[in-house]
Amino acid sequence: MLRWTDQRMERFIGGLLRVGVLLSAALVLAGAVVHLAGHAGDRPDLHVFRGEPLALREIGGILRGALAVEGRGLIQLGLLVLVATPVARVGFSVFAFAAQRDRTYVLVTMAVLAILSFSLFGVRGHP
Amino acid sequence: MTLLATSLLIWTGSLLAGFLGALTGLGGGVVVVPLLALAFGVDLRYAIGASLLSVIATSSGAAAAYVRDGLSNVRVGMFLEIATTLGALAGAFVAAHVPTSAVAVVFGLVLLGAAGLSLRHPASQAGPPRPADPIAIALRMDGSYPGHDGRIEYHVRNVPAGFGLMAVAGGLSGLLGIGSGALKVIAMDDVMRLPFKVSSTTSNFMIGVTAAASAGVYLARGYLDPVLAAPVVLGVLPGALLGAWLLPRLGGRVLRLVFAGVIAVLAVEMLYQGATGRL
Known part of the structure; x- marks a missing residue:
């Protein structure tokens, strides 16, 4: 069996980070294209903070949106992958150590971790 | 303006912000937040949320390139991440309970400090040899990195002070949606006395994990707007990678001065708008 030396760990982590970032960027780009295709003429209003709808704040709702090929759901899934990438790195380090x-x-x-x-998973959003 | 036009403008601006952030070594966040808040009138909470995500993207993207060079110190990074993630959680909770104008003022002050720091010379590693920190020895933090003639050994000093500074860096990251890279490098460089190459790559490595700790809170509180975050993340990432690639090929003092000037102007504007309650 191969030993998980520090160097080998670092190489694996490097690959993990690269895959995570590329996958995330691809999902965000796909979601942006889908959303813009339907809403290119919208007038965005981000001057006033309203908070995202609950469906875009929790993992279940985001997955449902992404599976329905809904633009904002796809972007949010890509952003979740982005956030999960460093978390996966920490999770892998537990195993490697x-x-x-x-x-x-x-x-x-x-x-x-x-x-x-x-x-x-522990923070509840306020509606 | 239509969504398409706004998105393209924000993408272009974010590309420049990522580029500028990488060239100054301050990271994209410190430029993206003022850009979105001041130029596009985006609510500070959405701006900070989008910036935080771009910080994670930049950190992971750049770390993927560095980490294989065997420069970063995984043990030091992992141990200090306890401090940065706790700080980041605290910062994200505080952000939800203070008015955005107060956040803007803190942002301006941090930005001014960062502009000053970006002009500072890298700390000289010379100086009288000091005993290694017993904590560092117990935690097997001492390491080595590849130099010209084989690996260069180094010792880690002053772990408690470094740990405390890291908690502050994490708190600022969670409150302001920035990477706090400059403060992380100071903690490891000046306080813990890691070699510059090791501290900068380890810091970059830690930024993503730190930001992930506040991203969960931001998501639950509804700060992460996908339609805004998409052009920001897709812009900052290539901009930052391009800047990091170009940095060793430019590296002029004049350039750094110009960029520090730009950051200082943004800082003053954030301070003013925050103090007058406009942000």
């Missing part, structure tokens, strides 16, 4: 039998850094990395999970 475990493979190195480095208990201290397994704990350190899990602490970071817990904070990130709280932000992504």
Whole structure:
């Protein structure tokens, strides 16, 4: 079995980040094209803060929108992939440090992962 | 203006912002937020949300290139991410409870500081040798990076102070939607005494994770508008990568002065608009 040396870990992380960014950019671009195709003549109004509709604030609603090939849902899914990329990097590091039998850094990395999970899943939006 | 025209203008502006941010070493966020708020009249919360996303894109995109060079220190980065992510969460919560005009004033002040910092010379690594921090030894943070003749060893110092500064950097990132890269580099460079090459790549590596910690809060609070974020992210990313590629080929002092001047003007404008309650 190949050992997860620091160098090998770094190479894998580099590839992971690249795939995440490219996938995210592709989804955002596709969503922007779909949205603009239907709304090119809209008058955007971002001067006043209203907050996004709930369907664009939670993972379930975003997935439904994206699967329906709805422009804003697709963009939001791409943005979720973007946010998930560094989170995946931290998640992978837990595994890699475990493979190195480095208990201290397994704990350190899990602490970071817990904070990130709280932000992504633990915060309720106000309607 | 129609959505198509606005989106194209915002995309062009974001491309320039990413480019400028990379050339000054300050990151796209510090230029994108004033651009959206001042030039396009976008509500500061939407501007900060879109900027934060572009910060994640830039960090991941650039880190993908650097990380394979074996320059960044994964252990130092991961340990300090505990501080930056906690700070970022706190910053994002504070952002939801203070008026945007106050956020604008803080943004202006941070921007002024950043403009000054961008002119500073990189810290000299010379100086009397100091004992390595026992915490750094216990956490096996000392490392090495590839130099001209084999790998160069280095020690990590002053972990608690670096950790504290990182929490502040994370807080500013979550409050203002910026990467806080300059402050992160100072913490690792001047305080923890990492070699410049290591600190700048490790900092860049950490920025994405830090920003992800506040992005969840922003999403739940409805700050992330897809129609605005799309041209911003798609503009800042290529702009920043182009700037990072061009940086070592330019690197003139005059150029840095000009850019620092631009940032300072934006800072004053943010301060003024914030103080008069217009943002």
